[in-house]
Amino acid sequence: MEFRRLGRSGLNVSEISYGNWLTHGSQVEEDQAQACIKAALDAGITTFDTADIYANTLAESVLGRGLAGLRRESLEIFTKVYWPTGPGGPNDKGLGRKHIMESANASLKRLGTDYLDLYQAHRFDRTVPLEETFLAFADLVRQGKVLYVGVSEWTAEQITQGAALAREFKVPFVSNQPQYNALWRVIEPQVVPASEREGISQIVWSPIAQGVLTGKYKPGQPFPEGSRATDEKGGANMVKRFLNDDVLTRVQKLEPLAAEAGLSLAQLAIAWVLQNQNVASAIIGASRPEQVHENVKAAGVKLEPELMEAIDTALEGVVESDPTLTRSP
Numbered sequence: 001m002e003f004r005r006l007g008r009s010g011l012n013v014s015e016i017s018y019g020n021w022l023t024h025g026s027q028v029e030e031d032q033a034q035a036c037i038k039a040a041l042d043a044g045i046t047t048f049d050t051a052d053i054y055a056n057t058l059a060e061s062v063l064g065r066g067l068a069g070l071r072r073e074s075l076e077i078f079t080k081v082y083w084p085t086g087p088g089g090p091n092d093k094g095l096g097r098k099h100i101m102e103s104a105n106a107s108l109k110r111l112g113t114d115y116l117d118l119y120q121a122h123r124f125d126r127t128v129p130l131e132e133t134f135l136a137f138a139d140l141v142r143q144g145k146v147l148y149v150g151v152s153e154w155t156a157e158q159i160t161q162g163a164a165l166a167r168e169f170k171v172p173f174v175s176n177q178p179q180y181n182a183l184w185r186v187i188e189p190q191v192v193p194a195s196e197r198e199g200i201s202q203i204v205w206s207p208i209a210q211g212v213l214t215g216k217y218k219p220g221q222p223f224p225e226g227s228r229a230t231d232e233k234g235g236a237n238m239v240k241r242f243l244n245d246d247v248l249t250r251v252q253k254l255e256p257l258a259a260e261a262g263l264s265l266a267q268l269a270i271a272w273v274l275q276n277q278n279v280a281s282a283i284i285g286a287s288r289p290e291q292v293h294e295n296v297k298a299a300g301v302k303l304e305p306e307l308m309e310a311i312d313t314a315l316e317g318v319v320e321s322d323p324t325l326t327r328s329p
Contacts, residue, residue, distance in 0.1 A: 001044030004280045004301040007174030011117065011148060013076050015299045017047035018061045018292070019283040033285065037066035037290035043296040047076040049177075049203065050089040051116065051122055053083035055182065056120050060110040068112055075117075078203075079179075080152060081198045082122035095125035096299070104145055120150040120177060120220035124158045130165055140168040150203070151174035155326050165200040173200065175280065177316060178326065180204035181213060181320055182272050183242060183251075185280025190323040192278045199279035204273050208284075208295075210239035213269035214289050215255055219248040243300055246318055253314035262305060263298070270298035272311060 002015040018040035020033070025206065060079060067075060081103040084093040091098045097172075104119060118213050119140065121133065140146040150169050151162060159176060166173035176195055178187045180202060195202065208214055225298070242248075251265075258268040273282050284295045312319075 001046075001296065006118070006148065006203075006280045007201040008171055009148060009174045011076065011174065013047040013203070013247045013281045014045045016044050016045060016270065016296050017049050017076075017078075017203065017281040017283050019049040019285050020063055021054050021205070021285060030065075031313075033062050034066050034287045035064060035289045036292055039292040040296075041070070043292055044299075045292075045296065046074060047281055049112075051077040051080035051083075051120075052081070052085050052103055052110075054124065057085055057106070057110060059192070060107055062170065062294055064110050064112040072113060077109065077111060077113060078118040078120065079116060079118055080120040080122035082125065082152075083328050094128055095121055095133040095136075095177070096128045097132055097136040100133065101140070104140055105322075108145060116146050116176060117143060118148045118150050119146040120152050120175070121154070122152050124151070124154050130161060134162065134169050134171055134321040135164075138171045141171055145178075146174045148174045150177060150200075152177035153326065154181070154191075154193045155165075156190035156323070157199060159191065159200060163200065173198075175201050175203050177283075179206045179207045180273055180276075180279070181207050181231070182269060182315060183209050183213065183247065185321045185325055186325045188321060191326055192276070196278055199244070202276070202278050203281045203283065204279055205283045207282040208266050208269045210240050212239065212242040213251060213265060213267040214253070215251055217243060217251075219224055219245040219247050219252070250315050250318045254311065256308050257307060258315065261303070263301065264294060266295055267298040267301070268303075268311075270295055271301040271303055273310075274298065275303055275308065276300065 003012045004015055006013050038248045048063060050059050052060060080255060081100055082095060113147050135151045154176055163173055178191060180187055254265055254268060258265050261268065273279055285293045
């Protein structure tokens with residue numbers, strides 16, 4: 001496993017991190033989830049990402065049990081706050097002080113830890129003054145419950161505004177967590193340059209485009225049984241934007257490029273996002289341990305410029321780069 005610094009900070013994270021969105025506490029049974037966590041640890045992954053909204057808090061509990069008894073100092077545990085949790089009361093969502101403070105304490109209990117390495121605003125909240133949000137983050141940092149602060153799916157303007165307040169309140173704001181892959185590059189025109197100016201890294205989710213970049217979806221053929229595209233409760237709505245024959249035909253053109261590089265399509269996709277120096281870590285998920293063992297082989301892989309150009313050529317016409325698609329609700 002290779003490691004990178006998170007933003008302009010002293011925190012090292014594994015190039016490939018393990019996330020449990022859509023799996024733990026919902027799609028995958030407990031024993032299988034624990035097997036995947038163990039596989040991640042065995043592969044050298046030290047960075048684990050979750051959120052209180054995943055399976056309505058159950059995913060945090062599953063991860064907490066999977067990491068119990070390990071040396072806490074050898075792990076980086078990330079979670080998030082914003083989306084509704086609990087019974088859905090008026091303060092059970094958003095980035096107001098009450099929800100942030102209560103959510104942080106609840107996440108700590110579920111994860112079985114005294115502190116979070118990174119606490120992330122899962123989306124931008126236009127209904128709450130940004131000063132209130134960053135003051136709450138600052139207090140959590142002062143209390144020792146949070147070491148670093150990050151955000152997820154914030155625009156360049158929002159990141160810049162947040163960074164200014166972070167400096168004012170002395171908050172170590174170090175990361176953004178966006179969707180990013182060879183098909184979805186909307187962070188490149190604005191978010192990445194703004195993040196580089198502010199000393200912020202990307203921790204990217206969906207590096208394989210919810211499975212599309214593995215090549216398992218074939219143009220003109222039914223979706224594989226049990227895949228995300230067939231599971232209405234497991235992200236079918238998220239993946240459908242890529243499931244047209246034009247995209248799938250282009251993805252098939254990546255297969256000989258991956259083979260020539262000695263990589264699977266999934267490994268090629270993960271290695272591709274890691275070529276961006278503003279990316280500190282790529283989050284992988286898994287429903288089976290063998291998926292973890294396969295995908296971690298992308299760590300440390302360097303893709304030659306000619307291969308990067310060939311990937312661009314293969315995907316020409318189906319890549320989304322519109323920065324206005326980086327937005328919160």
